[in-house]
Ligand code: 4AD
């Protein structure tokens with residue numbers, strides 16, 4: 001008879017016993033005595049292991065010896081009710097095959113706990129720990145929930161380009177894409193590099209945001225979202241910055257800033273509820289091991305309304321804080337992480353949505369308010385994270401947008417396609433960008449962004 005492969009997750013839920021089954025996975029631990037060996041096997045489908053009971057007398061000595069932490073196995077056996085404590089079911093092994101051994105002298109993941117810093121250095125193996133199994137299952141569940149949320153609400157997933165010629169945020173933090181000979185690039189008469197000879201016939205870079213192309217989609221499909229990698233060459237070595245991160249950017253025609261805020265709040269609450277319902281074991285593990293207030297905090301977000309204030313109000317609160325900040329608090333200056341966290345953690349004690357920032361500190365595409373000083377920007381600030389979402393209502397009036405592009409010295413001829421959406425059938429519209437890793441930081445309770453993306457890209461680090 002053929003043994004069918006089962007995932008550990010399904011076996012642990014199964015109410016049927018006395019079945020012949022197969023499991024495959026990696027050994028977490030082995031204990032026992034001369035008569036019997038107990039192996040905890042994990043296949044990544046759940047944080048929980050399944051216990052394999054091996055009657056030593058029925059197997060050759062060498063095989064038993066080679067079953068060590070990290071070895072990969074295939075086990076044929078019978079699923080039975082467990083007599084022991086700590087598990088309901090276990091597998092009585094009939095046949096054990098070792099795919100690959102893991103030398104205990106050199107395999108780095110032995111039973112003792114390792115620091116997150118050490119595990120970052122062995123990112124190729126860290127998936128095999130309880131912590132990273134939990135994090136990356138949650139990351140997957142959140143990706144799935146994002147698509148589900150938008151699909152159920154008439155949003156279309158739009159694939160915006162990774163290589164672009166524009167700097168959407170105007171912050172100049174781009175990685176250049178070129179195939180020119182770096183040692184001997186073609187030059188113009190003025191001695192500058194001649195990008196007309198480059199692959200695309202112009203200067204190109206990795207995208208910092210899919211928003212501008214997203215707007216093109218939204219002004220026809222009504223609601224779109226992007227979910228892709230974005231790249232920023234900002235030299236920020238902090239626990240909240242990556243050079244390559246994933247962003248979710250919904251863009252909605254006929255939405256004003258208030259509709260935008262409603263969507264952002266509903267979206268975040270949906271995702272957190274989804275995680276609480278569908279990632280229970282993993283979140284409970286992280287709550288126990290890393291952050292005792294995690295579950296409480298997640299529930300709190302779902303159950304409470306976000307605070308909505310203007311930038312000007314935020315400055316007033318900060319001025320009255322009676323607290324010394326490292327960076328100045330002054331109307332016209334951007335809010336720094338310490339200010340954001342003061343507002344969220346100390347003052348309002350809940351997520352805060354800040355709107356209507358000074359135009360001078362925000363991007364060119366944001367809708368200008370009648371006061372001539374502020375724009376319809378939206379930042380969503382979260383406890384422990386600070387800014388988790390950045391967005392705005394967009395300037396839909398052709399002349400105002402063109403004026404701003406000129407004022408900021410953005411070459412108009414490169415923005416012709418963007419401007420044309422305001423020339424033909426323009427509509428009020430809005431959108432935002434959720435930093436996926438910042439959000440995963442929040443949901444997992446981890447504190448360094450390098451631990452919530454499989455292979456982090458940060459200044460001076462592109463290993464793996
Ligand atoms: O505020 P940002 O720069 O907004 C935009 O890019 C807009 N085009 C979004 C839009 O309106 N469609 O970035 C959005 C979010 C931030 O709030 C933050 O969560 C995340 O992206 N983010 C980063 N995450 C990790 N590492 C970095 N270096 C990040 N920079 C921004």
Ligand code: MG
Nearest residue numbers: 387389390391
């Ligand atoms: Mg921002």
